[in-house]
Amino acid sequence: MNLDIELASLILSAFLFAVGTAGVLVRRNAIIVFMCVELMLNAVNLSLIVFSRSLGLEAQVLVFFVMAVAAAEAAVGLAIIIAIFRHYEGVDVDRFNLLRW
Amino acid sequence: MILDFSSSLHIVWALLPEIVVAVTGLVVLMLDVFQRGSRSAPSAPWVGPLAITGLVGAVLANAWLLTLEVPAQNAQIAVDGFRIAMNFIVLGVAIFGLLYSFDWLNREGQFTGEFIFLVLMAVVGMMLLGGTRDLIVLFVAIELMSISVYVLTGYDRRSRRSAEAALKYFLMGAFASGFLLYGIALIFGSVGSTNLSLVTSEIALGTASNNPMLFAGVALLLVGFAFKVSAVPFHMWTPDAYEGAPTPVTGFMAAGVKAAGFAAIVRFITIELAPAAEFWEGIIWWLAMLTMIVPNLAALAQDDVKRMLAYSSIAHAGYLLVGVAADSPLGRSATLFYLAVYAAMTLGSFAIVYLVAGKGDVRSKLSDFRGLGWRRPLLGAAFVVFLLSLAGFPPTGGFIGKLYLLSAAVESGESVLAITLVLTSLISYYYYLRVIWKMYFEEAPESLPTPERPGLAFGFAASIGALALLVAGLFPGHGLRTASRAGEDLVPRAAVVAPGAAPSARPSGQDPAASRASSNVSEPER
């Protein structure tokens, strides 16, 4: 029983991505939703690193970019969440339905 | 001048327009940081003109790109007619978007340099999106654009709607980015390179057709783009974000983000991933169908003009997807042309909406447009032009654009798409005409205030926009020629040559007679 480590890692990555997606779908707290998104990004990072083992360093470069972008996204995202917290006194995404239909 | 990408400096030259915009943005930001301004006035009165100047500079730089010769297109950035045309469109969107937004910023007392900075950064992202050939750059560009636009959406901090829109857009956008990124990773995993032009042979060899990982990658990449251009069913954020965002931002988003998104789809999906056509053909076809039908129906139910226009802009993504689905030079040219026209009309429409809506963007209901045509005749006339163009009615650019898309669909044998295009346009007539009837057929009650007179920049932008649409409707020859050339002039995959091989000529550098007047339709048997 010699599971290919790359395949296993890819499956893990996919699993993590799925977990992140599921988290986004089921959680209502905006911050947790956002953290789930971060989880998805990092799941992809895992894949990229696996790929880079055989396919080259480009993927690792991309991973760095992803991390940087994620940081930027976090900064902006948290700012937005703060802004909305001021209006709604809460971060339950289900409550934000002023805009609909 | 001949570009040779073995020299890093030449890469700077190739990126000159983007660099000009980015530098302008940074200068504006710095000015804003070091200037002390009151909260209700622009931090520096001349940041606006400065930004416009920078953008005009970028336009010039972009035009300069046309003069370059590129023997070997092996950089991560393409220097071809398509990119240059996209740059023009995006820069135009930026210039007009800014001109339109000054009135709003002044009215709302929120004229700060960061607004302009964010717009310029988004523009840089958009431009890169239309030009890059590398998945890494693609990801960075798309995030640069998106993050700037998230912030712009929530720019009006006093507004609950703005905040809500920003949060929704941000969460959805980040979520979509995850899928996009996963797609990139899977493609990379399948073909071993992020620079798709270098992996030609891999797919062409035929290993693709039963490669689920590649398929999943392409599909997820497409989903990421579809989200950006708000194609159904990935469009759900659009009406909310568009409605909640400050109205000038909405126009900018609707025009710019969509243009950039389509540029990416055209380049990455239909060109770079052309050998994987079997994967995406069907998807794009269905996206086009759904994106034409669903929002047009939903728009019928809207009584808020801004939200109605939001649905309408989704519908236009559907029309544009027809051009993509045609998957031909004609289709790409049509998409380009329509994007330009669409940008002009959608920017103008949203701008007029905010003018009518008044301070705080409160009056954007249909009933608030009653009697507008008689109270503000010029504004009304301009709006009529924009709406008719959106509806695709002659003699406006919108009509020519739709005709262009239609001929692309017919040429590719996509008659179902063609007929859906016209039938959904028909549905759209109703809600566009409804605005016109409110404006002209119904009297304004006394209680309804007359919209204030627009400022000089607004007036200039609106008149140029409306006139341009009419000119594009009546004398589209030049525009069509340009679009046709640009649509055919995408760096082809086959043009990638090994270093040291004989330079191949760029299509656009060829004898102009090659694109003679009658050759707008490509070879019939593709």
Next chain:
Amino acid sequence: MSFFESHWVLTVLLLLPLAGAVACLFAGKDEAKHVALVTSIAAFLLSLPLFWVFREGTPAIQNYVSIPWIGQWGIAYTVGVDGISLLMVLLTTFIMPMAILGSYSYIKRQEPTYYAMLLLLMTAMIGVFIALDMFLFFLFWELMLIPMYFIIGVWGGERRIYAAIKFFLFTAVGSLLMLVAIVTLVYLYYRQYGVVTFAYNDLVELPVTRSAQFWLFSAFALAFAIKVPLFPVHTWLPDAHVEAPTAGSVILAGVLLKMGTYGFLRFAMPFFAYAATSDVVVYTILTLSLIGIVYGAWVAAVQPDAKKLVAYTSVAHLGFVMLGLFALTSESIQGGILQMVNHGISTGALFLLIGMLYERRHTRLIEDFGGIAKVMPFFAFAFVVVALSSIGLPGTNGFVGEFLILIGTFRTHPVAAVIAATGVVFAAAYMLPMVQRVLYGPVEDEENRELTDIGLRERIVLLPALAMIVLIGVYPGPFLEKTSASVDALLQQIEMRASQAPLEPLGTDVRFDHMPILGVDED
């Protein structure tokens, strides 16, 4: 060569109303109508010499001009007239001054815009009739909708918005599908010859395969049928007619409806001759026309609203025209064309008359009147003459057209002609009761007692129409001579093309034999 034989007269004719429209916008509230009237009369005077300058006996297109426009797509500004379009152009320029003068006291707000819209409409209508490039044609075809939409929507009656939008959407359904068909036709031409062109003269020579002809013909036919309007897509018409202001109704009935029949004659039939002459199409259209004739008359007969009644009579009259066109005989087609002119004049005049009543009483219900002949004798006279023209009394124009249509139809489809001839009876059954209830009987309503007979301006509006009713009725020769060569050539053309329509796409460079009908007269 005089100006009127030259290439430019049509272009000037096209631009003149446009310039007038702009002038109206800048004119004062009270001057706009005068500007519009002068413009329209000038256009009429400009177009009138064409009637005499026109060379009869040749189907060639005259006053032809073609200037490259959108080279990319092979689109050119191509205009010209043959006998058929000449009459339509003249009808337009004839009706417009009447419509404008008839609006003088009817329209009391936003006059400059109103008159600008009327003139814009005029340009579009003339454009439709003279365009010989499918793009140009479509441009004018659609352009005409916008001013009409405004005219109905802004200056119309109570349900004007419903009517305006209904008018717009109905027409748009057809035109959009026609657009697809045009594009397909252009593409087929390109596939055949490798050249992109929207030129009518080119496209008409394309041998379209038989199966494709049916699809394309259907798309064109739908667009035109809605405009005509054929049963059952006629229901926009009563609403639009009733709600439009007088001038709007006059133009709708007088000119706009003719675009449908003209479209069949000019485009749908020669382009897709095989489909147009196939049994299934001919019988379908003949059946619908017959239904239109009979049904239109029936429904008209029970209308309480005078304007609506007249609107339904249009359905019947245009049914006659369609019957004539698709009977495919020289007599019936010429009769159809003449009937287009006749209907424009008579029904236009009827709407003007009803408008005059409406201006005075603000009601159009037939039951609100009665005994009007007593208080408005000249009005009654005009009303009776026009009504008689509408029911096709010999000696009026209506008879000549209907007679030619019926007699021509009888040659190819006798049963259809006999059924259509019952329309003659029904015409009396709807028109005379209205005449009686409006004009005759005692004056019972006190308000009606106060009515003043129509004045000088209104008489001037009506007199040209009355004169034409009698003139065409007794001496239609000059009008028929205009169309005879064009119609004969068209028929030959259709017959030949129908027989030559290929089953399979042909190899490149196979064209229909060239026929002089579409040849351009360069002299």
Next chain:
Amino acid sequence: MLSLPLLLQEAHAAYEPILPAWILLLPLIGAVVNGVGAFNWRGNKAIPSIVGPAAVIGAFAIVVVNFLAMRAAAPHDPAIVSLWTWMSAGDLRIGVDLQFDQLSMLMLLVVTGVSSVIHVYSVGYMREDPGYSRYFAYLNLFVFFMLILVLGANFAITFVGWEGVGLCSYLLIGFWYENREFASAGKKAFIVNRIGDFGFLVAMFLVFVHFGTLNYETVFAAAPAALAYGGAVVTAITLFLFLGCTGKSAQIPLYVWLPDAMAGPTPVSALIHAATMVTAGVYLVARTSVLFAMAPVSQAVVAAVGAGTALLAATIATQQYDIKKVLAYSTVSQLGYMFVAVGIGAYTAGIFHLMTHAFFKALLFLGSGAVIHAMHHAYHEVHSHEDPNDMRNQGGLRRFMPITFATMWIGTLAISGIFPLAGFFSKDEIIWYTGAYGYGILWGIALVAALLTAGYMTRLMVMTFHGENRTGADAEPHLHEVPAVMWIPLAILAVLSIVGGWVNIPDALPVLPAVHALHDWLHPVFEPARGILEAHGLHDAHSSPIGGGEAMWAGISTVAAAVVIILTFRALVHRTWKPAADSTEPTGLAGVLYNKWYVDELYDRTIVLPLLALWRGCWRIVDAGLIDGSINGLAAGTRAVGWIGSLFQTGRVATYMFYFVTGVLVILATFLL
């Protein structure tokens, strides 16, 4: 312009119509002048009084000159005057062509002659009417169209006149348009006539399709060769033509408009609804005699319908109280005779009766007009609203109006066929030929109807002129004779009613000289038709169906008529009628006849009302319901779908993401599964 003697001289060479266009133009000019006058000098009665009659008398004068010229030349072929090309399209060429032959000349004489008399009469009759000028405009216009009808050299031109006279009839019936019923009567006349015109139209189409032309000369010349004798085509053509005739000439089933048409002024009834227009159908059959001769079925239909109408109308006439209604049904009945004549092929007899009928029926109508004029005047003086037309209100008028009384008796005797008045010769000829050509049943009907005619006419005379006056004590002193301008026309017509029959006296009658003037005159016109008939077995039987020769039956019928007159007179002269206001509606058979066999009601219930219901249904159910309903429904449905669709846009991010993920999964599934 050529002088008259010169024209007459030339006429010997060949007949050329003299001033043909002026025959038409004069009445037209009169109509235009009077029409302008109706608007512009409404109060002026002098101009219409002169222009109106003068226009027609002028036309009459030209006609007389032409008649003389034609008689001198005795041409065999018609003279055609082409004015201009009317319609020309494809193979169709229709000229505005006038045909001058013996038949049209005779008709011209009758039309312009009787019209002249009636125009003069109208000057007196209409003098008080505010629409005086308008009246003459219509009347002139009528003459114009009637002349076109008569002169048309092809079917289309005849049709112009055909519909034109219908128009004038419409206008004149509804002349007093402020009375709603009168206006309705005009409308009814027009619509019913249109049904007939439909037949005429279809007949024209058939003719054109089979002959390629509508010109009489060409068609008649080609017909025997082009069409099969008794074939479907010629039968169809003639039957459709006859449908037109039943409308215009008030035959079953379209006769119902004529009695109502009495709403018009009485001179109009005399001119249009007795003497000229209603005979147009007879004229048309005579004109197209070649075609009818080729279609035995149609001939039988024409004759049978004629006979049926003659009898039906005569029965109704016996129970009417309105003096004009009696005359109207009498006219219908007499027209039936004419159709019997032309139906059996006795064309000359038909035209002969047409002519004599024009004289005596015009006389009777004008006489009744005089009565009504006097009655109206009397009632007007005392502000009574009694009906002056109702014979129950009249009676004993002979004392007040002796001239009218005398002339009307002449007319009554003439129409009853009393020797030697005009009606005797013409009616006798018809009855005789009916029997002689072997139409036994029709012959019997014709005889019975003739006796009924004598009966109801006597009843009319008795009720109007004999017995006690029932006008009312206060109105009675105001009754007096009409002015000269009205009684002189009566006198003229009375003379014509006496002598009018002497143009054609059969050989068979003893004592009298045989006169064939009319027969010879019309011979060239009817020769082809007679030829066809004789070739197909028409023969003169020289005895009636039940035996007896012409002279004997002529004697029998005139004696029988005289007996009926005497008996009726004696039976009725002492009877007392209550004035109309006090009378009750007749019951029993009299009631059925009084209500005209309830035909109007029958038409109403079985045709008019169901049609109206159908039309309303078309509008409400099909148009507003089905078509508009489905279209509006489609629009509403689309909007509803849009509204429902927009509900998916819940505003909740989680929902959006759910759709997003669903989309992704669907896409992946399409390939991976």
